[in-house]
Amino acid sequence: MATLRDVKRKIDAVKKTSQITKAMNMVAAAKLRVAQQNMEKFLPYADKFREVIGRLVAGAEQDGSFELMTPREEVKKIELVLLSADRGLCGSFNNNLLVTGERFMKAKQAEGLEVAVTAAGRKASGYYRVRRYPVREALTGLLNKPNYDDAFNLGRNLVNRFVEGESDEVYLVYSHFISVVKQAPTVIKLLPISPGVDEQAEGTSVDYIYEPSHQELLTDLLPNFVYNQLLSSFYETTVSEHAARMAAMDNATNNCKDLVRSLTLTYNKARQAAITTELMDIVGGAEALR
Amino acid sequence: MAEQIQLEIVTPEKKVLSEPVDIVVAPGEEGEFGVLHNHTPFLAKLKVGELRFRIGGTVRYIAIMGGYAEVLPNKVTVLATAAEEATDIDVIRAKAARERAERRLKEARDRLEFARAEAALQRAIARLKVAEKH
Structure with missing residues (x-):
């Protein structure tokens, strides 16, 4: 049976853990706000x-003269x-992304395609390193x-590999930010590019x-389209990461509170039991003396 | 000439500027071009250089690190990789960047390195040129 002191020690430990998770929750909240602001600052550029x-694209002829936009006849x-994030302690965030990637990979491999992986984020690279992939x-x-240079460097490598025929299609798994409580791992096709022809017909005229x-101009702009898509996915994933961590830490703090409550109950029960036993002893002793 | 044209400069980091101006002169890849109100629709690639615009009697300068400009009759939108207004440029840092780029240009061993150093040098020069006018 847990002694009084053991329970007491356990309560203190849980309380300390809850202090840490609470602090992490607040840090994540602050970072989330900054990340969200940065993402919003990027929007005017992205939209334009x-x-x-x-x-x-609407004015261009779809005759295959733009390599980056032309689907390959044979995709191998x-x-x-x-x-993925570089850090953990954010609930199922990283796992969700990895599972989505894995599922996508399995599906493509089942079609007999060769899948190569580029891991952006410590958790993703660790995952594939352990599996020796x-x-x-x-x-x-x-x-x-998230900054333009990183998106540019990664994007340029992807485009080069595509042009050189090392890959026939390029996909990206990132976390789409829907709201603070909802983020969805999403797969999008980066290359060949299929920019939605402008829906607003007013511009096309x-x-x-x-x-x-x-x-x-279009040849020059197309790679930039890839960089922008990457950058915007960086922003969204960052925001998602912080939101996920915030939620995870909030959960942890609540769980700590529950634990403290039930432990306190155990503690009080044990204390009461000890007092009762002692009383019984005293009463028993007094009775014997009479 | 009361007619003004809306100038908007956006970069991936932020919206740098959005103001009605009298005239914009931008560094197009095939030469500088000026834009007034009621310009015909125009889409141009910009090189690294100086963009200037006039509001009333004051002329302001912005260093543009390459990008694109879209001109509509009542609006000019500049999509720049980066842009800094003359007043925001850190001259000391820009000078250091120029020296660094010059050194790297001399030490460059292959074409890629050379091209990178050259681009960095161009950016530094553009920044300094704009900063001087402030």
């Missing part, structure tokens, strides 16, 4: 970019970019502060003068 490229090799690139630190030519 999509608008411009949508217009350019696929590259999967897996985004060859990883093309293992990157870390992308989500500390404008007749532009292009400098340099339409063809050159």
Whole structure:
């Protein structure tokens, strides 16, 4: 049976744990706010970019003259970019991403395709290292502060490998941020690019003068489309990570509270039992003396 | 000439500027071009350089690190990789960056390194040029 002192020690330990999880929850909340603000600052650029490229694509002929937009006739090799956090303690966040990636990989492999992995994030690279699965690139630190240079470097490598025929299709797994309480691991196709032709027809009717030519501009812009998609997925995954950690730590703090409550009950019961036993002894002793 | 045109400069980091201006002069890849109100729709690639615009009697300068400009009759949108207004440029840092780029240019061993150093040097020069005008 747990002695009084054991229970007391356990209560103290749980209380301390709850202090830590509470602090982590607050840190995650602060980081979430900053990450969300950064993401919002990126939006005007992303929206405008999509608008411009949508217009350019609408005016372009789909005759395969843009390599990055042309689906390969025979798809053999696929590259999967897996985004994950560098750190844990954020509930099932990383696991969800990895499972989504794994499922996607299995499905593609069942079709007889070769799947290569690029792991962006410490958790993802660790996962594949343990399983001894060859990883093309293992990157870390992308989500500390998402920035254009990282997106550019990764994007350029992906585009190069695509152009050189090392991959016929490139997919990305990232965490789509829906709300603070909901994040969904999502798979999107990065290459070949299929930018949605601008839905707002108002833009397509404008007749532009292009400098340099339409063809050159679009060729130049297409890789940038990949970089932007990467950057926006970095932002979303970062925000998701902090939101997930916040929720996980909130849960942990609540669990600690429950634990403390039930332990306190045990403690009080044990204390009461000890007092009763002692009383019985005294009463028994007094009775014997009479 | 009361007619003004809306100038908007956005980068992946933030919206740098959104103001009505009298005239914009941007560093197009095939040469500098000026834009006034009622310009014909125009889409251009920008090189690393200086963008200037005038509001009333004051001219302001912004260093643009390459990008694209979309011109509509009443609006100019600049999508820049990075952009800094003259007043925000840290001259000391920019000078250090220029020296670093020059050194790397001399030490460059292959074409990739050379191209990178050259691009860095261009950015530093553009920044300094703009900063001087402040």
